[in-house]
Structures are given as structure tokens and as C-alpha cells.
Amino acid sequence: MCNIPKIIDINGPVVKADSMEIYKVRDMVLVGDKKLIGEIISIDEDVATIQVYEETQGLKVGETIESTNVPLSVTLGPGIIGNIFDGIQRPLEKIYSMTGEFIAEGIGLVSIDKEKQWDVEILVKVGDKLSAGEIFATTQETSFIEHKILVPPTISGEVIEALPSGKYNLETDLVTIKDEDGKIHKLKMYHQWPVRIPRPIDVRMPISRPLVTGQRVLDVFFPIAKGGTSALPGGFGTGKTMTQHQLAKWSDADIIVYIGCGERGNEMTDVLEEFPKLIDPRTSKPLMERTILIANTSNMPVAAREASIYTGITIAEYYRDMGYHVAIMADSTSRWAEALREISGRLEEMPAEEGYPAYLPSRIAQFYERAGYVETLSKREGSITVIGAVSPPGGDFSEPVTENTKRFVSAFIGLDKNLAYIRHYPAVNYLTSYSGYTTLIKEYYDENVSPELLKLRAKMMELLSEDNKLNQIVQLVGEDVLPNDQRIVIEIAKVLKKGFLQQNAMHETDCYVPLKKQFEMLKVIDNLYMNCTLAVKQQVALTRIKNDDLFEEVIKMKYNIPNENYDEAFEKLNAKINSYYTALIDENQGE
Numbered sequence: 001m002c003n004i005p006k007i008i009d010i011n012g013p014v015v016k017a018d019s020m021e022i023y024k025v026r027d028m029v030l031v032g033d034k035k036l037i038g039e040i041i042s043i044d045e046d047v048a049t050i051q052v053y054e055e056t057q058g059l060k061v062g063e064t065i066e067s068t069n070v071p072l073s074v075t076l077g078p079g080i081i082g083n084i085f086d087g088i089q090r091p092l093e094k095i096y097s098m099t100g101e102f103i104a105e106g107i108g109l110v111s112i113d114k115e116k117q118w119d120v121e122i123l124v125k126v127g128d129k130l131s132a133g134e135i136f137a138t139t140q141e142t143s144f145i146e147h148k149i150l151v152p153p154t155i156s157g158e159v160i161e162a163l164p165s166g167k168y169n170l171e172t173d174l175v176t177i178k179d180e181d182g183k184i185h186k187l188k189m190y191h192q193w194p195v196r197i198p199r200p201i202d203v204r205m206p207i208s209r210p211l212v213t214g215q216r217v218l219d220v221f222f223p224i225a226k227g228g229t230s231a232l233p234g235g236f237g238t239g240k241t242m243t244q245h246q247l248a249k250w251s252d253a254d255i256i257v258y259i260g261c262g263e264r265g266n267e268m269t270d271v272l273e274e275f276p277k278l279i280d281p282r283t284s285k286p287l288m289e290r291t292i293l294i295a296n297t298s299n300m301p302v303a304a305r306e307a308s309i310y311t312g313i314t315i316a317e318y319y320r321d322m323g324y325h326v327a328i329m330a331d332s333t334s335r336w337a338e339a340l341r342e343i344s345g346r347l348e349e350m351p352a353e354e355g356y357p358a359y360l361p362s363r364i365a366q367f368y369e370r371a372g373y374v375e376t377l378s379k380r381e382g383s384i385t386v387i388g389a390v391s392p393p394g395g396d397f398s399e400p401v402t403e404n405t406k407r408f409v410s411a412f413i414g415l416d417k418n419l420a421y422i423r424h425y426p427a428v429n430y431l432t433s434y435s436g437y438t439t440l441i442k443e444y445y446d447e448n449v450s451p452e453l454l455k456l457r458a459k460m461m462e463l464l465s466e467d468n469k470l471n472q473i474v475q476l477v478g479e480d481v482l483p484n485d486q487r488i489v490i491e492i493a494k495v496l497k498k499g500f501l502q503q504n505a506m507h508e509t510d511c512y513v514p515l516k517k518q519f520e521m522l523k524v525i526d527n528l529y530m531n532c533t534l535a536v537k538q539q540v541a542l543t544r545i546k547n548d549d550l551f552e553e554v555i556k557m558k559y560n561i562p563n564e565n566y567d568e569a570f571e572k573l574n575a576k577i578n579s580y581y582t583a584l585i586d587e588n589q590g591e
Helices: 092-099 216-221 240-250 265-277 302-321 333-346 360-368 400-408 417-421 442-448 453-477 484-501 515-537 548-555 567-590
Strands: 006-011 014-018 027-031 036-044 047-052 065-071 073-076 118-122 135-140 146-150 157-162 166-168 175-178 184-187 191-194 203-205 229-233 255-261 291-296 325-331 372-375 381-390
Touching: 027 047, 036 302, 047 302, 065 191, 073 302, 191 302, 216 453, 216 484, 216 515, 229 240, 229 400, 240 255, 240 265, 240 325, 240 381, 255 265, 255 302, 255 333, 265 291, 291 302, 302 325, 302 333, 302 360, 302 381, 333 360, 333 381, 333 400, 360 381, 360 400, 381 400, 442 453, 453 484, 453 515, 484 515, 484 548, 515 548, 515 567, 548 567
Parallel strands: 229 381, 255 291, 255 325, 325 381
Antiparallel strands: 006 014, 014 047, 027 036, 027 065, 036 047, 073 191, 118 135, 118 166, 135 146, 157 175, 175 184, 203 372, 372 381
16 A cells, blocks of 8 residues: 655745655646645656645645646636636636635636536537547637537547537536447537647648738738747837737737736736727727736746646647637746746756756747647648747847747747837837748738739848948948938938838827738838939939928828728829929929
């Protein structure tokens, strides 16, 4: 007979217990008299090391350990969307009603409401064959999202019993199936899945569509693809959280999973207060009807922070399996890496660069590899797009988390503190950022916007690069020594930065811009550039070429031209530019 497992050592969130030889690594356990939630991370002979997802204050040596015989899992079913969870999928509003303003220890692994009644439409009948991951029922989770109830990915068989469509709670056995071995499985509205194991798919498909965000610097210059990965690194105050808020509000993903991982409490408070009030521009309904929030602030238990991104991406995979396009915002993966470092230190593991554990790169890779555009087990197309914010100390992009993230993402959208200081938002550094998706989504842009868009993008990127070189000369010797054609490059680059790359998140028209309007805006700037270059060649004086009123009108087009029915406005502006410079050149030649 085995001895009862007992605690022999406590070191913050890391607890050691003996008599654990029959347990398995990654099993979830209940620690101590308060039954704190923990996970076994290593076993040496009969001594197990457990990381605890709750505060261990008051825990004593000698208290017992109880096994659940399952790994750390999330409950997947209707009721997730619109909810706010902590790092291990416990609903914060429910916890607030149970314990008040602070999360009490030992409240258990409470999850989505299993008593709530849902209108369920059963799609199968007795005799039907059900394969793993197939949809067997549906219910309307929100007015926008139809929740497709899935057969768990590990089960298949023949339907031997099915309830009629009607109102049921999550614990009701909707369908009963018998597998090939004759084993009976009762299918409820929910099932559980271990957070550290990716959910299976049928086929990983090539990336071919952009995640349209309405943010010009991203959509045109550094596009993020549906099913792609991108990093959003930036020092303190560069606008990472604000940029992610914009992506959450305006991107054309069906569902948003926002993970506040180790961020300051006041930042998460802004999210929790602001999101429920926001109206979704696509549906005119509250944005929370397609949003899931996971809040694990910097004062919450460190081990739960480490688990929070796995909780978020597992929920994202569940909705992807229904055939939805999901965007997941992790803010910030640096705080998650710091949690790894703290736990690693308490485990007395050998530190690698800057104290981070040696397995940091593989953990980052495992997270980003769960993104992708796929065909699901139910033969539907779905995707997960991962956008991870990184907070390098002092804005140093050479530190380990940023460097390793850069290895595993295809879009690197670096935020620049100098741009942030001059109030240029989004503060995306257009010289160090890049996207590997530009060629992959070319066909989409050619068909839905214009075949000229990416050519125009390349021309403007070249202009910005040239402007950077010229500004270095200007800082040394002044602008007056430059020839007029180079001075025009500097002036047009200013228009491009202020009128296109800079975007006002608080402005009614400028906060979101459709792709076609973005292209038209870029064409206007290019038209101005070509006309100015032609005037320079015709020896027109630079003071006359740079018409302040005309340049200002081009910059202000982002505010003055609406997002709909804009064709006539752009035609008028282009005609005004053409007529001004034609008259200017004619007048100069006449002289």
C-alpha cells in the first residue's frame, strides 16, 4: 500500500512532495488542505516537483497532495465568448461574486456556467456515423457567433441515442455513440482538452489571405496574414497595448482572444472597462459578442501567468475547429518569459542567457507553431493568427525574448520610442520592421484592391529608405546643400509619414480605413511626388513647388475624405494637384 503523498518543501509557487511514484508528469493535483490547483512538472524517484497556480501563502509542510488523474485542461463549450477568465480559465466575474475583490485560494477549478440553458439544435440521428471533430449540434452562443458543438477529437463511432432539439444545460447527455471497440461515449455540450497539447487538424493549408486591420502601416507596408504569426516588440510607452487594442477592435477575424499576460493591473482595467462598451463596426453589436478576455495581471500567481498563453491558444484552437478565423493577442510574451525564468530559478535549473531557462526558444516556438490556416477535422477552413507583444527592457531588441521570437515569426512590427516621443502613432519603425507575407498575399491584393498596390508599396518603401539616408546628411551639413530633387524626396516623405503612416485611433474616420481607400490615398501621394519631380526637372523654384496649402490638404485627406463613396473626392484632389503643377510648369516655361 502506497504512503499518502505529503509536502516536503515549499519555495514560492514550487512545491515538492514525496510518495509520488505512481503519479504522472503533467498531471493536475490538488495541493494542501486548501486544495490549491497545481501541476506536476518533474518526478525524481518518489519526489515530485509541482508548480502551483494559486498563492501558496499559509501552505505547510506535511499537508497532503491529491491527484485528479488528468492534465491541466480547459473546459470547451458554449459560454466562453464574452467571458473574462484568469490564466487557468476561471471566470473572474463568478469568482468576484464568490469571494469579492481578491481571488481566494482553494476555490477550485470553476469554469463556464454548466447550469445555463441553451437552445440546442441536434444535427444527427440514430444510425449516423460520427467521426472525430465532427459537428453534431449547434447553439447560438451570441447574436454573431453560432457555437458548433464538436465530437471530441479522440472519439468516433455510431449514434445509438440522440435527444431531440430543445433547451438543455451543459451537463445533459445530448448524443450517445458506440465506438469500434463497443465502448459507449456520452457527448455533452462541452468537452475538456489539455492546454499543452495542440488540437489535431486535417490539413495545414498555405497562407494566402491578409488579416485586414484597417491600420494603413500594417495592411499596406507590413501585412499580417490570416493564420500567420507576428511579433510586436517595443519599449515602455511605444504603444504596444494600444496597437493590440486597435487590432482587436478592427481586424476582420471572426473571434478575438485577448490575453493580458503579466501586464499592469491598470492596463487590464482599461481593457475590461473599455471592451464591453465598444460596438463592433461589422455587426453593430457589442464587441464582447466575439471577444474572449484572459486577464492574468502582474500581481497574480506567477505559475498561472506561465499557463495563460496555453489556455488562450487552446480556446482559439477550439473555435478554429468550428471553422472560424481567430486572432489571438498575447500582451506580453516578455512577462510570460519572465514567469518561466522565475519558476526555472526556483527549480534550480541551470540558467542560460540573461537568466532565462535554456528551453526558452523551444517554448516560444511551441506557442507560435500553433498558429496556422487549416482544414479542420470537420472539413471546414479555419485559422489562428498570433500577434505577440514583446516588452524588451530599455527597448533593446537584442535581448533573448525578442531575438528568439524573431526567429519564429514571419512579421516583425518593431515599435520605435523616438516615433512615440514625437507622437507618431502607431509608432512602427518602417526601416526595421518587415513582413514575410507580402508575396504570399499578392494574389489577394491583386484581385481585391489593385495589381498596382504592391508596386506602389515598393516605391514608397524606397522613398522612405532614401529619406533616411538624406536626413543623416541634413543633420551633418544642413538641407540647403542638397539638390532640389533630393529635397523633394524629404518633403514627400514627410507627407507620407504624416498623411499615411501616422493614424489617429481616436478619430472617427481615421481609426479604421478600408483597403481600397488606403490604396487611393497612396496614389494621391505618389501623384504629388511625380508632379513635384517633374516640376523640379523643369527648373521650377522649390518654394513654388512646395505649396504648403496643397501639401496640407494631401496630409489631411485621411480626415476629410470619408471611408465610403470617396471616388469623387480623390478624383478632385488628384485633378487639383495635376492642374496646379501643369499651370506652374507652363508659367515657368513662359518666363
